[in-house]
């Protein structure tokens with residue numbers, strides 16, 4: 289990403305930050321979901337897109353982050369709200385770091401589809417435990433303390449929070465992308481054995497990417513849970529999230545920095561606004577959109593744009 | 606200290622479920638040399654490279670690099686010590702450009718102070734692919750891929766390059782160009798262990814030949830010594846079967862080359 293690209297992103301972010309002044313609450317909530325989804329997509333992409341380890345179970349980290357934060361915040365609900373949210377984020381992040389570090393070694397030995405399916409298993413096991421261990425309150429549900437300042441509408445507050453977090457996640461991904469670590473992840477995606485033979489510490493790099501991706505996902509889970517106010521197992525351990533995180537990258541451009549952002553914006557917009565009234569149609573529409581786009585543009589929106597501009601340049605010559 | 610070998614292999618053995626690919630192999634390589642390993646198909650040459658790079662664990666024996674034991678070390682740690690490999694079947698990072706392929710070599714590889722930009726440029730120069738820097742690796746010809754394979758390997762600042770049939774599938778002109786690249790790499794201070802089937806090239810470029818047959822070392826000496834060694838002539842060059850395989854593999858390449 290060059291300097292003007294950074295400026296363009298910052299300009300976009302500033303415009304988006306101002307948008308709630310003009311938008312009705314419904315669209316602010318759609319915007320919040322778009323930003324939240326984009327941030328999740330980028331966090332997922334650090335492992336799935338950069339290193340090529342596509343996880344099909346990242347909802348596990350949303351759930352673990354949300355419930356860890358909620359249970360602890362419940363104990364300390366007398367703290368002032370901003371402190372409470374910060375505390376919840378720290379707890380959610382640490383819980384996801386612990387879980388991902390614990391399973392990293394065995395699960396990252398699997399490759400391709402096996403890794404994806406194993407992660408789906410992790411997500412389901414976590415959901416099952418969350419539902420059946422009473423002290424986790426998964427089936428009973430968990431209330432989150434209100435942390436929204438009184439002067440701001442809740443939807444605006446969470447919109448801005450998601451925007452800020454989304455930019456932060458994007459900045460992390462960007463820094464990784466341009467670092468030596470990022471180049472190592474790319475080589476792992478391309479050919480892991482060759483990467484190791486060139487001296488890339490593949491095992492360590494995969495583990496770090498996994499933990500970073502999990503922690504960022506967990507932090508977003510904490511914010512999402514607050515925006516809901518009340519969660520049960522089913523509201524955070526969602527299989528449509530597991531699916532969508534892959535879809536975002538496939539739609540926008542796998543392994544690119546902005547691909548998951550574009551994919552998330554596109555998919556959330558289509559399902560929430562265009563198909564808003566046809567609730568049961570969502571999964572079908574997601575599937576259909578995916579099939580069409582993968583057939584028409586295997587490189588996603590960014591890949592398509594790149595080939596298009598390449599062709600135009602070739603024609604001009 | 607000066608004549609300490611850069612690589613020493615001691616009674617190395619590797620068997621795959623009863624198949625003895627390497628048996629009791631011992632030799633030492635002096636720094637700054639080009640040593641070629643020849644032998645019929647299946648003699649264990651690539652397996653030896655897999656053992657030296659730590660990609661496979663030996664069944665028995667030890668490998669010493671610059672006086673240190675490296676057997677049992679993870680592959681990436683061995684690369685950090687300064688051993689690089691160019692694969693028999695080129696394995697480029699297909700989605701990346703030639704430049705980025707080579708750059709990853711120089712970002713990693715041998716530990717220590719690094720100047721990534723200069724090392725990348727120098728490696729591409731040495732391997733004669735500087736003009737291809739912006740090409741995607743997936744768009745290269747077989748011959749160019751072989752050069753990329755070598756460039757990426759030496760970009761790691763390796764002291765020892767294991768080159769596994771870098772001329773396979775190349776026409777005579779391309780083969781000569783590759784041999785020239787190997788000479789320049791050696792002149793830059795890198796020791797080379799070469800596996801190659803093209804006998805004229807091997808005879809011309811090597812300081813020393815090791816002959817492997819069925820996983821055993823059957824001859825070791827200067828190219829002319831080995832060429833006149835009756836045991837080699839009988840076991841390898843002289844016996845009809847490997848000779849046939851040799852000419853079969855060499856001829857299509859030459860014919861193909863003359864057409865181009």
Ligand SMILES: Nc1ncnc2c1ncn2[C@@H]1O[C@H](COP(=O)(O)OP(=O)(O)OP(=O)(O)O)[C@@H](O)[C@H]1O
Pocket residue numbers: 621624626644645646647648649650651652653693
């Ligand atoms: N991973 C493996 N598993 C089982 N057998 C193997 C493996 N790698 C090599 N072999 C066997 O070991 C023997 C030596 O193979 P190797 O690839 O080292 O031969 P080579 O000398 O490199 O031959 P070529 O000239 O054809 O490249 C062969 O019989 C081969 O089938």
Ligand SMILES: [Mg+2]
Pocket residue numbers: 650651652693769
């Ligand atoms: Mg071989």
